[in-house]
Amino acid sequence: FEQLRRILRRKKRRRKPVPYELIPPSLAxxxxxxxxxxxxxxxxxxxREEQLRAVCLxxxxxxxxVSYEAVIHKREQRRKSLEFFRSHELxxxxxxxxxxxxxVNAxxxxxxHRRNEMMACVKGLELIAEMRGDCAVFYTITCPxxxxxxxxxxxxNPKWTSATVRQSSDYLVDTFAAFRKAMHKTGLRWYGVRVAEPHHDGTVxxxxxxFMRKKDRRSITALLRKFAIREDREELGTNTGPRFKSELINPxxxxxxxxxxxxxxxxxxxxxLAKEISKETGRPLRDSAExxxxxxxxxxxxxxxxxGIPGRQAYRELRLLAGQAARVQGERKAGAPVLDNPRLDAVLAAADAGCFATYIMKQGGVLVPRKHHLVRTAYELNDEPSAYGxxxxxxxxxxSPIxxxxxxxHAMKWKKVRKAVDVQEAAADQGACAPWTRGNNCPPVENPNKSGGGIPDIKTMDEKELQEYLHNMGQKERRELTARLRLVKPKRKKAYMQSISDQQRLQLEAELSSRGFEGSASEIDLLLRGGSxxxxxxxxxxxxxxxxxxDDKWRQWY
Structure with missing residues (x-):
């Protein structure tokens, strides 16, 4: 414990006291x-992903x-998760x-739901900026x-220093933290949203x-540009566009x-985004989401x-509370208060209506410290300890502090259990298979000495008679039949090809391109003929x- 205490004490940028109560679970x-x-x-x-990045895959x-193998692994994870959700209930x-x-879907x-909530939040910020008279600026920051x-x-890239994707993300986080500290020292403030996305090689x-005051726009932009291009400044020259871009949004x-x-x-x-094409990869943006x-x-x-805005988790909890109150008080009048405090009820009504602008203003507005928010999320310890204590x-x-x-x-406690499986349905899904015994695993009785008269006409036999005849043939008869079959010259058949429309061919070509293939005519013809x-x-x-x-059913042949 003393050695762990010294290690924790030496950790850089530690502002809070050392959590000694977490040492036993960490050891466990x-x-x-x-x-x-x-x-x-x-x-x-x-x-493994970094190795694939290194060999330009x-x-x-x-x-x-990301590599195609990682995409396949993520698909398998989603499939297993979906099977788990379908086999359990609360x-x-x-x-x-x-x-x-x-x-889970709700x-x-x-x-x-996640996309709709973020779009509603951005729209609320836009309405607040219009009310305050703030301007909106769109920035893009790239790693060296x-x-x-x-x-x-x-x-x-000859300049690559084996830096990982995670290191590029940490670089941007540290750069933004240093900029935010310098901005607060100068008395500048802003609020908005940040989106992290990859370059074509995975770099963040x-x-x-x-959103900011119009008088502070030039100062904030100059300060952000200073921190964005300060590392490896010599490689940029006079053009800082590859590292930093800013655009004032014109209404x-x-x-x-x-x-x-x-x-x-x-x-x-x-x-x-089905019709939108990425300028960087040249592929549809909808296919790149995966x-x-x-x-x-x-x-x-x-x-x-x-x-720069109140937390969204409190917004979700308020909407949950409003739904619970509506179910309990089903006969109450529309617009009737749910909470006794009128200020808290106003925040709840704004969240229930889905208006982020009103919710933010009722919480105290933008650029307000968290300790001054009117409604906050409450947490508690779990009743049962984890596997590590x-x-x-x-x-x-x-x-609320008021x-x-x-x-x-979350008054009602839910427990996860596996669904009960119907035995008859499970047997119907899996199919009945008789076990192998010495009775059904023995080959049928053969009679190689059986001799017939003339050669029967195979063409006139039905399927059952043909199978019985071929099964009871002797070795001599098999050799004679094989010799007769070899004398027949096979007819040349035209290669089988699936027929598709021009629109389906274009769709197939686009889907092949999204998976990393050329989508050429030879690849499409190979697939239409039944190849892989x-x-x-x-x-x-x-x-x-x-x-x-x-599928991987060809694994044994390749």
Whole structure:
């Protein structure tokens, strides 16, 4: 314990006291083989991805943003998660059950819900900026060239210093922290949203939509440019565009929400971007959403971050509380107060209406410290300890400094259980298979000495008679039949090819291009004739039922 205390004391930039109560659970984790297995597997996946980046297999010429093997692994993870959700349900003390898949789809884990919430939040910031008379500026910050593994043409970057994707993300985080500290010292303030997304080789870059006073725009832009280009300044020369870009949003061209909408959508599910083509990779943005999601999950990059506004978790808890109150008080009048305090009830009503602008203003407004927010999220310790002996924290509800006590939004305790499986349905799905015995595993009785008269006409036999005849043939008869079959010259048949329309051919070509193939006519003809194309990791792509499919059934032949 003394040695651990010294190590924790030497940690840089520590502002809070050392959490000595976390030392026993930490030691328990270090003694757990499963914990080490998970950590080693995580390190293995990250290191393997960096090796693929080093050999130029992660770029717009091969697989953009992340390797194709990582995308396949992410698909398998989603498939296993979906199977887990479908096989479990939630049950409470009263015996009420909820399907776990429905609960997950109704939560913020649903990409559509997450996208809608962020778009509503950005729209609220836009309305507040119009009310305050603030201007909106769109910034783009990129890492120096030493973080990029490949060039724009897909070839190795000679300036790359073996920096990982995680290190490029940490560089931007540290740069932004230093800039924020300098900005606060000068008395400048801003609020907005930050989006982290990958270059074609996986290196992180940031897009920021920031709102600020018009008089502070030039000062903030100059200060941010100073911190964005201060490292490896000599490689830029007079052109700082590759590292830093700023654009004042003109309301005549578009609103701030329309500027950031594309970046939010293409980093979640690609909704509404089916016809948009990426300028960097040349591929549809909707097809790139899967690669971006796998990239963020593998490298643990936080894609979205709002700053300068009240927390969104309190917004979710207020909406949950409003829904619970509506179910309990079903006959109450529309607009009737839910909370006794009128200020708290105004915040709840704004959250229930889904108006982020009103919610932020009722909470105290933008650029207000968290300690001055009217409603905050309340947390509590878990009742049961974890496998390592520590009690984690969970959300209890909401609380306010102007009201006594807390309001619980998670009063009902739910437990995860496996669904009951019907034996008859399970047997019908799996099929009945008789066990092998010495009775059904023995070959049928052969009679090689059986002799017949003339040669029967095979063409006039039905299928059952033909099978019985071939099964009872002797060795001599088999040789005679084989000799007769060899004398027959096979007819040349035209190669089989599936017939598809021009639109389906274009769709197939686009889908092949999104998977990293050329989408040439030879590849398409090969797929239409029933062939397959290797896609990596022992998998092959084939075209069946008018869509691309992927399987590993050819693994034994390749």
């Amino acid at each position: 984790r270090m003694l757990c083989a499963d914990w080490w297995c998970r950590k080693l597997w995580q390190m293995r996946c990250e290191w 992660v770029n717009k010429k091969a697989s953009p943003y 049950i409470n003390e009263d015996g009420d059950t909820l399907d776990m898949e429905d609960v 939560s913020n884990s649903n990409p559509a 060239s030493r973080f990029h593994a490949t060039l724009n043409n897909g070839r190795p 870059h940031w897009h920021l939509l920031c 005549r061209k578009g609103t701030p929400t329309s500027y950031i909408a594309k970046y939010i959508s293409k980093n979640i599910d690609g909704r509404g 690669h971006v999601s796998a990239w963020a999950s593998l490298h643990r990059v936080q894609q979205f971050r709002f700053f 520590d009690h984690g924290i969970r959300i209890y509800g909401i609380w 009201a006594e006590g807390k309001i619980c939004t 194309i290797p896609s990596g990791a022992g998998l092959r792509i084939y075209y069946r039922n008018q869509r691309l499919q992927e």
